[in-house]
Amino acid sequence: MNAAGLRHERRLLLRRLALSAPAMATLAVFLLVPLGIMLLVSFLQPGDYGGVKWGEYSLEAYVNFLYERDLDDSLVFNTDYLQIFQRSFWLSVLTTAGCLLVGFPTALYLALQSERRRNLLLLLVTVPFWTNLLVRVYAWILLLRNGGLVDSGLEALGLVHGGDLNVLYTDVAVVIGLLYTFLPFMVLPIYTSLEKLDWRLVEAAYDLGATRRQALRRIIVPLAMPGIAAGTILVFIPSLGNYIIPELLGGGKALMIGNLIQLQFGTAHNWPLGAALSFALLAFVLLAMLVYSLRFKGAAAGGHP
């Protein structure tokens, strides 16, 4: 290429960079810089009435996570926060497992429908994603509360007699809410994998005498693996940091990481601890994404609606 051509190329590239610049600058200033400030705050001293003492550095927030400072200033091992992390972790694992159990068959069902029907059903899967989460969680309060529809429905069926259901404001309610919110996130990526699947491979398996179960286990599930992995991440990570569902369905008793973080900015007035907890959550998410992209490099992550 001659010099003039090169100059032209350069000009085109600069023009393209200039076009992307406003969005990049917005995200850099209002997202990347705040994340950096969050990291900084996690190393500061908390202010007396919320906020922080800018410029007074300390590792207190990270120490606080595992230890409590006693009256005589000695450190006592304290597992309160670890327990909340553990709870969040298990509730999210349970949610992910439940989503897989219902999500995979649903995705398989979708993939095996005629095209017109499939498009309609897909729309039905995505609609709840775009509707207000708060409102949909509220609907579950109406359903699950004592004397609500589930309670009176079970009673009418004769499955329970007298007494209250007492399921709202428990871990069960939280998991139901999480399942309800994140099921579409499992169905869509698995469906994307199954849609691309070459069904002739399954036919070949049948021809070779495989049963349905064998075809499912040896052909379909392995080929749907990128979708299953993507779905697992898309369910597990947002449920881990969810705030609304444990707050409303757990009634503030069944705390998860999200609520613990919010508390630090509300009544607990401990911004550095809140920042450190947020940073831990973010690091975990980024690590999971990294592992996923290394493991399934080249495979379409797909499916994010």
Place this chain on the structure above:
Amino acid sequence: MNPRNPLWRFTGVRPLAWLFFAFLYVPIVVLVALSFNGGQSATLWESFSLKWYAVVANDPEIVRAAKNSLLVATFATLIATALATLAALGMRGPAHRGRTLMSGVLSLPLLVPEIVTAVATLMFFAFIGLKLSLFTILIAHVVFCIPFAYLPIRARLEGMDPRLAEAAADLYASPWRTFWRVTLPLLAPGMLSGAMLAFIISMDDFVITYFVAGAGATTLPVYIFSSIRMGISPKINAISSIILLISILFVALSYYIGQRKR
């Protein structure tokens, strides 16, 4: 593959799929049905009535929150769509160093947990000393609306036939003229669908808004959250149903626009 072939029927798949759809839609249907309840109770059915919708429409606090939500969503959508369109145009063409990084940054708001974004944004405003208000809500909303506006626009650009622009150039159209007369009209459905998604996302956001809303700057979801915490009521049923129906209407419209002219 013929879907009618019995070889493609797996035991238990269909009932589980229908269970899934029932699980997804029963709460929504129940909520909307209960919003037409005439009684004082939020869950016990008495009679059909539109009374609670009238109560909602006449509640000054709800009306103010709705106005705030609309104001923020409108401006956030306009700004985010403009930024996203420019970015999508800039990301077109041969790959260059930094493009992967740039598309990573563009999808970052989808990746970072909402609560983390909320907390980080709050501390940022505290750091630069900006008082919390509707304006801080707007800034936060623009940030997370960008990827939602960007993705459909980018998809539309990717599916565009480059020969159309070349044909325009062959016919002596200047680059500007080509852009205005060829590229932009073809891009419009993508921009519209991106803008609609951004609008819904902004209207629906609670967590981030809750953190960066100053006193008095209440949006509809923040209002609903604080009412739910005070206890369920038929009034919340009505306002919730209105929000649900608006979202569903928007998605259906956005889907329709996306299907047309593909």
